[in-house]
Amino acid sequence: MKKFSLILFLTFLSMGFFNLPRAQAIEYEMLGGKPANPDPNVKNSESWFIYNLAPGQAKEDAVEVMNLFPNSWEALVYAADTTKSSSGGFALKQFSEEKQEVGSWVKFYPDAPPAFFQKIFKDLDSKILALCGMSQADLALKMSQKNLAENDLNDLKNWCDGKDSVKMELKTKERITIPFIIRVPEGTEVGEHTGGVLIQKVMPDVQDSGNGSSIKLTTRVGVRIYETVPGEVVRKLVLADFQVIKNFKEFSLADLFGKPKKAQEYIIQTTSKNDGNISLDQQETIHIKDLLFKKGNADIPRNFQVLKQDSFISNYSWNNPRFGHFSFSTEIKYQDSEGKDVVLTSKEIKLWIIPWREITVTLIIFAVIFAVYLLWKLVQKKKYGGAGWVKYEIAPGENIDSLAEKFKIDWKILAKTNKMKPPYILQPGQAILAPKIKSESNTEEAPINSVPSSVPVDPLDKSLAEKLKAAEMRLAAEHKTETTQKTAKSGIKKEIIKPVAVLELEKTDETPHKIKEEIVKKEDLMVQIPPVEKTADKSAALEKLFSSKNEAAEPVETEKELSGKSANYKKIIFVIIGVIILAGIVLAGVIFFKNRKKNNMQYQLDLANTVSENQQENQDKENLPAPTEEKKPEKPVVVDAKPADINILVLNEGALPGSAGKIKNFLVGKGYPKTEAKNGVAAEIKGSFVFYKDESFQKEATWIAGMLAGKDIKAELKMAESEEEKSADIVIILGK
């Protein structure tokens, strides 16, 4: 029994500690407010007014109004009914709006009772309800008077009616407690009724400049009131809808080349409906499963409040990977009327994420490369396809160079068209394709040695060709004989004469005209090639044949032609390289904009702070990089801590008073409930810092530093070393 009591005590103690971070005043900039008389037995009563009053019942309470900044201002305090904010959260109606529920149930008593009744009020421990609840007879008895003056009674009655709102001057760092009475009218429905006490900074009205561009700015804080009329409390939550919405277009040119318009993300949207008569706290856990790689699994816990008879839509922005197969589901947990946990599970949504944009860009790049390749092939075919060429039979002594000169084309074109390979040896009688020779009269003629296959050969032409061939062979034989004789005479080593051009091509990659020059030189040294004029047979055909060889010896022109052709190749190569570089730039641009957009969006959505115009212009440069996890195989895998579990301590060491509190509220609002704020040990330090205890908190610390940067606090990110820096998982020190 003792053990059980001890366990129960420890459980309550731990629950109390668990709830501690929530117990605080509502503060926003220079305004602050909180319940003046929290009930330690009632959860969240330090932050909100929580009552369980029956119809007709009243309760006396008080609100503490705080001016946290070192300047005085006028405050307006009033109660208001609840409404729903545009983002689906808890909101309070404006001062000017009609009060129908909780807002009308609250009356304020900022002043002391009429002087005549102050003594009795004091005797009643300053209890408003006690004084105002006294009958006229009881009052007279207490005052030791037979009859009370009508004026005094009227004054008391007026005072007891209370005030709907209070206007007061709040001095520097002043805290004022304003008593109020909440009275639940008879006939009020069973269940929860919500409202709030608001503290609003009074601002003078402004005159519009005429075009509606001047807007008055009013700031207020609200302390919520949750009044639950006892009775049959129905706690019922329904999971109305669950969907995964793609929140961006794959092919948006504005996204690619303009400023980022939309975050590339999926919205996981859960709609829950409270069918009960009391607001419910729902604990939602979104489950994301990576069905393909099993690496992107995530369970995302979130807590929300759903007002009675209201629908609530919660959006979770999922920064999806670019490829994968995922399943999504959600679980909502709440407590039913009997206090039992109820879990609602959604359907499972499976989704393929395919990087269509990247695929398309890649395909376009490949298509462009393929098109360039086809174009190149077309050029090659046109150049080396041998269109319009005819068969040509190699005569003795002919080589590739002589043929090129004969047909006035580049020897490479001849070689490539005939698919010749080094050393480009041509055998007499070998048939190759060669271009038709144009005569002076500009009519096309077949090569002299040509043997057109499709065109019937004229017998005369055939005989002429045979004669020519015979003559050429004879010339070659004479040439060979003379060379051999001269070589023998001069004592030079005998060698078989091969086409010099062929030998040279084997060794070098020089152009034919150079080779030709070489031939001439070598011929001078070794052999004297008999001039064509000295040969016996001087047929017109041979003259033509050899004259064409001589005419072709124009080194300068040939060089130009060759350089022009090689320039064409270079152009094609440059085009291909250019296309590849362009594709690379486009791809890099896509990746750059994608990353920049993610960073921008996160900061822009998470933060709402003043940025100077210059900072705005330089925002892209100043954006912190998105928190990334460095994979180091030699180290153990670091599991990042969840925001809800991280203990954060905000220390003020030289910043403006209240800064730590503000940052704390900001972080709590951003999903870091275990955040505390206090003054640091050092009186004043220069600069601000975010210290993280170990690597598991580095990601969140980086994120927090980024958020602080958005609040114009440039905090340096460091790993904790000193005791103070290690006093929490993440320690934020706000310096001067």
Added chain:
Amino acid sequence: MWVKQAKKIQLEWALMLIFILAGLAAAGSTVAENLNFSQSILPVRFVYLDNQNTIQRIWSNISPTDNLYMVKFINVKTQTEMGFSENVFNSYQDIMRKSNSVSGLIVPSAVIASPAQNNFYNLAIDFIKTENSFEEVHTFS
């Protein structure tokens, strides 16, 4: 001859020095102008619209301590200020109500993506038409 060359070289160096100093002076003045501009800017919200009067983005430098701000509607392409339009102003109010941001860059299409607010702390933005002008109310509850 040598003297003439030396004089010529000296003149070139002197001109170069003048250009460098002039460049430095110009750079310094630019920095100073920018600094003054950023420090003197008043609380303002720039509402950038496309040609169809659709709000593209809102940039704001106001802080909760400000009492008044100006809202300017700017054509995003021409960068010129546009006249006041009731429809655009209503759209602007709608976006601001839905956003949880008071200042910074607010992207309308991304407002829906912002996660729902914490159930313990909530910032609500509302607009009221007053007798003389509009009032924007920020409520933190």
